[in-house]
Amino acid sequence: MDFYLAAVLQALCFTPMCLGIYITLKVFNFPDITTDGSYTLGAVICALGMSNGLPLVLTVPAILVGGALAGISTALIHTKLKVNALLSGILMMTALYSVNLSLMGRSNIPLLGKQSFFSLSLVSDTDLNIFLITLIIILLLIAGLNYLLKSDFGLAMRATGNNEVMIRSLGVNTGSIKIIGLAITNSLVALSGALVAQFQGFTDINMGIGIVISGLGSVMIAETVIRLFRIERMIMNLCCIVIGVCLFQLVLAFTLSIGIDANLLKLLTSCFVLLIVALPNSKWFKFLNAK
Amino acid sequence: MLMLQNITKVFFKDKPNEINALDDFSLTIHQGDFLTVVGANGSGKSTLLNVISGSEMIDGGKLLLNEKSIEAFPDYKRSKWIARVFQNPLQGTASELSILDNFRLASLRGQSKTLKIGVDEKFKTRVKEHLNLLGMGLENKINQPMGGLSGGQRQALTMLMTVMSEVKVLLLDEPTAALDPRSANKVMELADQLIQEYKLTVVFITHNMKEATNYGDRLIQMSHGKLKRDLGKKGKKELKPQDLYEWFNED
Numbered sequence: 001m002d003f004y005l006a007a008v009l010q011a012l013c014f015t016p017m018c019l020g021i022y023i024t025l026k027v028f029n030f031p032d033i034t035t036d037g038s039y040t041l042g043a044v045i046c047a048l049g050m051s052n053g054l055p056l057v058l059t060v061p062a063i064l065v066g067g068a069l070a071g072i073s074t075a076l077i078h079t080k081l082k083v084n085a086l087l088s089g090i091l092m093m094t095a096l097y098s099v100n101l102s103l104m105g106r107s108n109i110p111l112l113g114k115q116s117f118f119s120l121s122l123v124s125d126t127d128l129n130i131f132l133i134t135l136i137i138i139l140l141l142i143a144g145l146n147y148l149l150k151s152d153f154g155l156a157m158r159a160t161g162n163n164e165v166m167i168r169s170l171g172v173n174t175g176s177i178k179i180i181g182l183a184i185t186n187s188l189v190a191l192s193g194a195l196v197a198q199f200q201g202f203t204d205i206n207m208g209i210g211i212v213i214s215g216l217g218s219v220m221i222a223e224t225v226i227r228l229f230r231i232e233r234m235i236m237n238l239c240c241i242v243i244g245v246c247l248f249q250l251v252l253a254f255t256l257s258i259g260i261d262a263n264l265l266k267l268l269t270s271c272f273v274l275l276i277v278a279l280p281n282s283k284w285f286k287f288l289n290a291k
Numbered sequence: 292m293l294m295l296q297n298i299t300k301v302f303f304k305d306k307p308n309e310i311n312a313l314d315d316f317s318l319t320i321h322q323g324d325f326l327t328v329v330g331a332n333g334s335g336k337s338t339l340l341n342v343i344s345g346s347e348m349i350d351g352g353k354l355l356l357n358e359k360s361i362e363a364f365p366d367y368k369r370s371k372w373i374a375r376v377f378q379n380p381l382q383g384t385a386s387e388l389s390i391l392d393n394f395r396l397a398s399l400r401g402q403s404k405t406l407k408i409g410v411d412e413k414f415k416t417r418v419k420e421h422l423n424l425l426g427m428g429l430e431n432k433i434n435q436p437m438g439g440l441s442g443g444q445r446q447a448l449t450m451l452m453t454v455m456s457e458v459k460v461l462l463l464d465e466p467t468a469a470l471d472p473r474s475a476n477k478v479m480e481l482a483d484q485l486i487q488e489y490k491l492t493v494v495f496i497t498h499n500m501k502e503a504t505n506y507g508d509r510l511i512q513m514s515h516g517k518l519k520r521d522l523g524k525k526g527k528k529e530l531k532p533q534d535l536y537e538w539f540n541e542d
Contacts, residue, residue: 148406155392156404162385165377169344171370171401 005127007253011246012134013199014218016141017192018245019238020185021215022222027149028181029161030078033089033212035189037096038070040208042190043197044100047109050116050198060191067190070096071182079175100205107205116198134195138242141188146235148184157181210266214252217273218245224280248272292492293320293343293460298352300338300516312338314516316352320460325486325493327503327527330513331539336496339513340462343494345369356459371401374453376446376482378465383449386438390429390448393437394418397452421451425481443474450482454489461486463495467502475499479506500532512538 017039024032045066049059070092077088101107122132148154159167160177168174197203222244226237255268300313312335320326330336341347342354345366354362361369377383384393395410415433422430425447429440437445446466453461463482467475483506486493497503503510510527512520520538522530 147408150408150410151406152395152399152404152409153406155388155396156399158388158392159385159396162387163382165382166385167396168346168367169370169375169377169383170396170399171367172396172404173365173367 003257004250004253007249008246009127009130009134009199010196011249012131012138012242013195014192014215014245014249015134015138015242016188016195017211018215018218018222018241019141019145020188020192021212022219022238022241023145024182024185025216025219026223027158027161028178030085030178030182031089032071032074032182032185033086034070034074034092034096034182034186035089035212035215036208036210037093037100038067038186038189039193039211040100040203040205041066041070041096042193043203043207044103044193045190046194046197047111047203048103050111050114051109053115056115056117063190063194064187067187068183070190071184071186072179074186075179075182079178097205104203104205108202110202111197112201117195118198130199137191137195142235142238145238149234210269213273214248214269217269217276218248220244220273220276221247224276227280292322292324292357294353294355295319295343296353296355298342298354299350300335300342300347301350311516313342313349316516316518318511318518320492320494322492323490324509325507326495327507327510328494328496328513329498329500329503329510329535329538330519334513335516336513337464338516340375340464340494340496343460344373344375344462372459373462374400374458374460375462376449376453376464376466378468380442380446380449380469383452384437384445387436389434389436390422390440391415391418391433393448394421394452394455398455400456400458402456421455424484425451441474443470443478446470446474446478447481450478450485454485454491459492461491461493463493465496465498468498482506500535503535504530504532
């Protein structure tokens with residue numbers, strides 16, 4: 001049982017990232033792979049802050065700003081230098097690997113016993129404490145994002161992904177909207193990296209590899225749920241992301257628990273995501289597409 | 292009001308397929324003009340609209356709006372004064388956003404989009420009043436996504452959205468080309484009504500000879516990036532669709 005509990009806790013740590021991916025992918029229609037880099041960047045900044053005794057009030061903004069800068073760089077490459085969205089993300093992700101490595105100075109920093117988010121004790125049970133703290137963070141994020149997407153600025157963001165010609169003709173500089181948008185989403189991703197680092201007790205230079213795939217998988221599951229129940233309200237869509245991440249991590253935990261080699265985990269993740277992406281489009285699952 | 296002075300726009304410069312889309316083109320559009328533009332394909336009509344709206348930057352010449360030079364402004368900056376209805380009815384509205392949200396964005400044309408929640412009861416009433424003009428029963432469906440509506444409905448809504456804010460110039464780029472005759476009529480009637488009510492200055496491109504003779508109080512013909520004919524109110528009144536067909540045969 002502990003195994004599945006750990007999977008849920010990990011899923012909650014992944015949730016900010018998936019909210020970010022959801023917004024870039026579904027709201028902005030921008031396939032952003034900076035994620036792999038900005039996720040590790042968040043964990044690295046967190047590790048540096050914690051191991052140097054920086055108070056959390058300073059570490060958290062540093063993590064968010066770090067992620068935002070990564071996102072802004074990708075958006076600038078895309079909007080100013082007119083580089084393809086995918087390629088801009090890949091360039092940034094690759095560059096961030098070196099940035100992260102030089103920031104850390106070595107490939108792994110242990111964080112056990114350091115003052116972290118989870119040091120704040122709401123209840124005595126450690127797991128429940130982590131659960132509550134991550135849940136509070138997620139609820140705050142969902143409330144904030146829901147407000148953002150409903151505001152005039154959020155409408156412009158949504159229109160940017162939906163019909164760029166139209167929103168430009170209404171006087172919106174879609175370039176700056178993309179820059180701000182990617183800044184927001186990548187700071188969410190960085191926050192996720194920091195949460196995971198604290199949850200697992202270390203930051204590793206390779207922890208971000210392929211993370212965008214599991215994020216995408218979670219968002220796809222959430223999409224399927226949204227379609228299945230014909231959910232239209234933005235806040236419910238965002239809540240479905242939490243369900244999507246949890247389901248995704250539980251399935252992975254299940255595959256590991258039946259004794260599949262952990263080295264095959266990435267292969268399994270890819271196959272699983274492929275399945276989720278392909279299923280709704282296959283003729284056997286037409287009912288998912290019925291509008 | 293809107294002055295185009297010696298504007299040139301060249302595509303594929305110095306290549307064998309070089310095109311002079313606008314060739315030393317000059318035109319003055321006065322306040323309240325409803326200018327109809329006709330011309331064969333490739334005569335530069337669409338480039339003319341693109342140049343005015345800013346989706347294409349000019350290679351030479353001057354573009355003045357109320358004596359202010361605007362040729363250096365990108366499209367999103369000009370859109371404060373210049374609204375546009377596209378040929379493709381899907382292009383003027385965001386399909387995944389609700390009717391209400393689309394109108395909200397239109398009402399903020401050229402203003403900064405803040406973190407304020409702008410859709411309130413007062414705004415809803417205002418949108419419903421506007422929708423009432425259409426007589427399509429959409430006033431009770433304001434929360435429906437745009438994507439569920441027909442091309443004709445969406446084009447009519449795009450037209451209506453242009454008057455949610457104070458624009459000076461309205462560019463109509465074959466707005467009815469993709470619509471069935473009935474929807475096309477409806478959209479043009481709505482346009483005519485709004486143009487008169489809000490005293491808009493309009494540049495209207497069309498390939499429909501009936502529309503060209505019925506709507507507008509001035510008509511120009513373009514050919515190879517140049518102005519070929521310019522008819523005022525009187526000349527246009529006497530014009531028949533047959534005359535227009537003959538003009539096209541000259542080219």
